[in-house]
Each structure stands twice: as structure tokens, then as C-alpha cells.
Amino acid sequence: MAKTESTLKNMVLTLLVITAIAGTSLGFMHKLTKEPIAAAKLAKQQTAISEVVPGYTNNPGEEMYEATSKEGFQLKIFPAKKDGELIGVAIETMTNKGFSGEVKIMVGLKPDGTIINYKVLEHKETPGLGTKMDLWFKTDKKNQSILAKHPKNNNLTVSKDGGEVDAITAATISSRAFLDAVRVAYETYQDNPANQPVASEAATTEEGGAQ
């Protein structure tokens, strides 16, 4: 077959046809994968919540509410309840003080603020150094662990800054960022006027019922 000549008409037509086909197939693909992607994201969120505040019987994803931290971050707060009683909150928190950008973690707090557990969601820290945070702060070794500590009663900063948590070896900045994210979560939860989700939630239901 003779090769198509490089005339303006041919070139414009070819590119038009190719991009149109590409666009159509991508649109189709997007439709196909939209639901699985959403499901995968939801499953990830669910696993994270059940890991940081185990034992709930409600659906924290449905009762999620947002709060803005002092720094202006939008945090998602998932109340975990067992038989209607608040057993803890999973807070999707973040900081921009990471070694390379944002660090997003999910931290589980008891209603009084004691840390239950955490899960690292997203970060761009150095592989092999900062990435160790996903296990480091739950390992019960020396002063590494932050589990069962209280951000108010315990000084949760790295020992270099006078705190009582051992930073990750060779990743002090990442450690600081991690602890900062925990602090953001705790403070936002404490300062938020709607931090009594049980009460406020009940109030809205009653109001809704009365109307």
C-alpha cells in the first residue's frame, strides 16, 4: 500500500481520527474501571479504619464528618461506635512537613485522645528511611512506640527536640512530620466544637425527627 502523503489535509485528518479513537476508548475504559477504583479506595479506607479503631459495629464511613485544622488542612473524622457508644475515632490527618511533601496518615484515638493505632496512607518519603514509619512507631522497642500514649500527657516529639519518642534512624525529618500529623489530628479533634459526635449526631436526628 502506498504511504499516505504528508499533505496538510492528510495530517489533520489522521491526527483527528487517532485522537478521536484514543479518546473514545479511554472514555469507555474509564466507565469500566470507575466502580472498581472507587471500591478499591473504599476498601482501603475501611481496612485502615478497622485497623486503627478495631471493634466497631457501625459504619464509620457513613458517619464521617470533616474538620479543618489550624493549619488549614481538611481532616476526615470517622467515628467508630460499638452498639451506639463511641469507642474511638479514626482521623485521616496530614502534614506538609515531610521530607518530600505531604504525609497522610490515619490515626485512631480513643474518645479521651489516647492513641490506639495508626496506619500510614500516603507519603513520598525516602524509601528505606522515612518509609519505615509504617511500622516504626508501633514497634515496642526503646521509646519508639506511640501506641497507648496520649498526645497531651506525653510529649510526642522526637527526642532531639526534647520529646520522648525515638526518631527513625537517619530520618528525623520524616519522624517529625509523622508526629506532627498525629498532633494535628489530636488538636483538631479536641478543638473541633463538633467533637462530641455522639451528642451532635443525636441532636441532628432529634431535630430531623421533630420536623
Next chain:
Amino acid sequence: MNQWNNFSKGFFKENAVFTLLLGMCPTLGVTSSAINGLGMGLATTFVLVMSNLVVALIKDFIPDKVRIPSFIVVIATFVTIVEMTMQAYVPALFDALGLFIPLIVVNCLVLGRAEAFASKNALGSSIVDGIGMGLGFAMALTMLGAIRELLGSGKMFGAVIFPEDYGMLVFVLAPGAFIALGYLIAFINRVKKEA
């Protein structure tokens, strides 16, 4: 026999990483573990095979002056398909590779094969070339990933070989990628010389 040549050429003789030194960005960037290398290699293989296939089919319809933009659109389409599929069905791998998946578009290996091979050869040979080049790339990335993972953190495909404390951290970081790749290329060249 000819097709076998096409395959082995891409897989070993003209291996993209060890001989042509193409696609260095993902090679050095994602190979901090063997599984990441394998995942990246297979994703690239898929894009390479599909883009070679399409380019071989449409090569006669494309005017010479717009062939590069046309190829890039074809490649970008398949990369986006891979990205969406991964995100939907293997989110863990997607998280690990993240940024590097869209970067397959500008992997010079893919465009290089489309331009240098698929646009000049028949459909069958182009597909075989894509498979050979792709699997060669995947093999190289997996090898590099395995070496870095073993030396850096004492693991192989996530299985612990020796305690992490004895690992040489530098191999997980960027400089280790260069060092490991350099030695690997030297070793492959040595093997080739004898063969």
C-alpha cells in the same frame, strides 16, 4: 527461526537496559524491590506490545510528518488504560509504582521501538519484538530490584533472607541503583563476551 531472532534480540542481545541503556528513569527509580521491578516491567511490556501492534497496523495510514505525535497518542492511550486497570484491580502495586506509571509514556524504549521497529516491520514481527523487548526490560528490572532489595534490606520478593539491620541502606537509595546497575551491566558484558 526469524521470529525467534526477533525475540532473543530484544530479550538479551539488545536488551533495553543492559545494552541499549534505554528507559533509565524507571529502571533506576522503581527498582527498590524485586516486586516493584517486576510490576513495572510487565506494565511496560503490555504497553510495548500493544503500541507495537497498533503502530504496525496503522503505519501506512500515517503521514510521515505526524508520525511521532500519532505514536505518542497511541502509547499514552495504552498507558492510561494500564494505569486505570492497575488502580482498579491491584491498588497495592499502583500505590508502590504510582508516579512511574504515567511516565511510561515518555519511556524512550516504547517510542523507540515504535519508531525504529514497528513502523518499518510487519505485524507479526512487531508483536514479537514488543514481547522480547518488554520481557527483557522486565527481567532486567526484576534482577536489579532483587539485588537492591537483598543487599539493602535483606529480603527477596518480601521474604526475609537475613535481618534488615545488616542491610546496606545505600542500595535502597538512588546511589545504590547506579552502583548495582553499573556492576550488573559489567557482569552481563562479561558473560556476553564469553558466549
